[in-house]
Amino acid sequence: MEGMEQWKVQVENWSSQLRELLHQFLQHVHQIPPAQLYAAIAVLSLTTLFLLSIRLFRRKKSNTIVLTGQGGSGKTVLFYQLRDGSSHLGTVTSMEPNEGTFILHSEASKKGKIRPVHVIDVPGHSRLMPKLDEVLPLAAGLVFVVDALDFLRNCRAASEYLYDILTNASVVKKKIPVLILCNKTDKVSAHTKEFIRKQLEKELDKLRASRSAISAADIANDFTLGIPGEAFAFTQCQNRVTVAEASGLTGEIAQVEEFIREHVKP
Structure with missing residues (x-):
């Protein structure tokens, strides 16, 4: 039982740390000007599409x-x-x-x-x-x-x-x-x-x-x-x-x- 209690405490600590990291991330995102945020999303989307197109092209028999x-x-x-x-x-x-x-x-x-x-x-x-x-x-x-x-x-x-x-x-x-x-x-x-x-x-x-x-x-x-x-x-x-x-x-x-x-x- 003692081992189970220690495991629960460790899981709660991990959850607390994860919530804190998520909170910090959201705060950081909110501080980014909308124009920069939209530009970053656009670049990420275009890069993803480009990589996918290359993979599809390579797969063409x-x-x-x-x-x-x-x-x-x-x-x-x-x-x-x-x-x-x-x-x-x-x-x-x-x-x-x-x-x-x-x-x-x-x-x-x-x-x-x-x-x-x-x-x-x-x-x-x-x-x-x-x-x-x-x-x-x-x-x-x-x-x-x-x-x-x-x-x-x-x-x-x-x-x-x-x-x-x-x-x-x-x-x-x-x-x-x-x-x-x-x-x-x-x-x-x-x-x-x-x-x-x-x-x-x-x-x-x-x-x-x-x-x-x-x-x-x-x-x-x-x-x-x-x-x-x-x-x-x-x-x-x-x-x-x-x-x-x-x-x-x-x-x-x-x-x-x-x-x-x-x-x-x-």
Whole structure:
């Protein structure tokens, strides 16, 4: 009982102090000239609105999808399939980015308001890497296109390219989702997406080991991959990495469109 009485006395003291502080505050407010008080309220209100507008602006989701990968993997054909449903037969390997904002061709006949997608097709040529670094911070999602038909011959080079993407600061910090798209799967001799996933994970694991042995001064990447001491798997990435199949020439791109609409809402 004695402890309870002490607690009541302490609560009463706190209440008394709080009332005294509130009384002093109100007295101080009453001493402020009305013009100054109104000006202070106006400044506070404008500052609050400004900060809220910045937060709302930042929350606005990007509608940019970046296509990239090695030359000859079929990125340009995929770009045109998404845009107008054509394969543009005769298209050669691009040396300049293709870029456009459009309604996905498969959604062209849908009624109601549909959000356009801004697609940037960045060729895999090494001299265009600065362009990729420039557009990655804008991306709502990234599609890394792999030639499933000629995969084994290009596996090492594709893995090195993918390693640079998955350790890029923008991709890691913003957790940009990556879709590894195995293109040309309409061909009988094309490798399956599961085979390609496993091979890429093995190569990335080797790259992680070799690059970690290089001195820090020589490493251009911002982050390292995976969990130390464990074999690398895409599930260890801080951003979501998935694997899908497609055929740009035959228009079988439903999985790409699903990925786009998952990250660029209609």
